[in-house]
Amino acid sequence: MDYPIGVIDSGVGGLTVARELMRQLPKENLIYVGDTLRCPYGPRPEEEVVEYTWDMVNFLLEKNIKMLVIACNTATAFTLEELKQKLDIPVVGVIEPGARAAIKTTKTNHIGVLGTEGTIRSNAYRKALKNINSELEIEGLACPTFAPMVEKGVISGQLAHQVVKEALKPLENWKQMDTLILGCTHYPLIKSVIEEVVGDQVDVINSGDETAREISAILGFKRKLYEGTRPVSHQFYATGDTHLFMKIANMWLQRPVTEVGRIKFGQSHSI
DSSP states (O other): OOOOEEEEESSSTTHHHHHHHHHHOTTOOEEEEEOTTTOOOTTSOHHHHHHHHHHHHHHHHTTTOSEEEEOOHHHHHHHHHHHHHHOSSOEEOSHHHHHHHHHHHOSSSEEEEEEOHHHHHHTHHHHHHHHHOTTOEEEEEEOTTHHHHHHTTOOSHHHHHHHHHHHTGGGGGOTTOOEEEEESTTGGGGHHHHHHHHOTTSEEEEHHHHHHHHHHHHHHHTTOOOOSOOOOOOEEEESSOHHHHHHHHHHHHOSOOOOOEEOOTTSOOOO
16 A cells, blocks of 8 residues: 555654664655654643644644554653544554563563653553563653753763763662663664663663564555555654754664655645
8 A cells, every 4th residue: 555654753753763664664655743843742741742742643644644653652651542543544652562572571570661751650661561461570760851862963972971871870779670661762862872871781672673563564464565666755844943853864764864844733834
């Protein structure tokens, strides 16, 4: 089926999911929307996150997408069930795939979750993990400094290391933890820094890999995978600084992104 897959995020973090989608489904077209102007979503009240998420969803529905990927943990926590009920296309979030990947990895049954304030407050990962294995020990830590740092393009170097080291100090008390979920799609952009701080004894889980596998399986089952030969064409939109978005996209996706459309919700938009 030659319709695009829609991907939404509060900012640039969802590019970590988009990159894996491009790798696993190289024939599929993606339309990516990052709400960079209103990022981060983590500190915002639930009703605001729901409103902003619907802004992006309605924009993508006009593009005749065949599937919606909520590449934002906070938006997944607050809107996934509502979107599944109200949309007639498949909707996938990043929390359940990330939880399944962590359960496959852990040997001590002690799992940590890093996320935004909203994601940690929602207990969405705890619920998803406990639904699969009620005996798990789960610790959650909000890292409100991470997403804004990534949105500014600071993803390596001394400053990034200092910010991560300070934020992760509480992990020193999580003695039995052997698996750590990056419960925000911004965090894989600083995964190498996080791994340096937590050490080799902890496996750091990027839910993007598992999410992409789930998307592939769903599209295959519903016979919606594209099987033709037309050239691939991805579209990118942001509500804030398109030049910074393009810089981060080119660096992270490792492929040329030459144009980013600017969206002002409630007005016309073009690319």
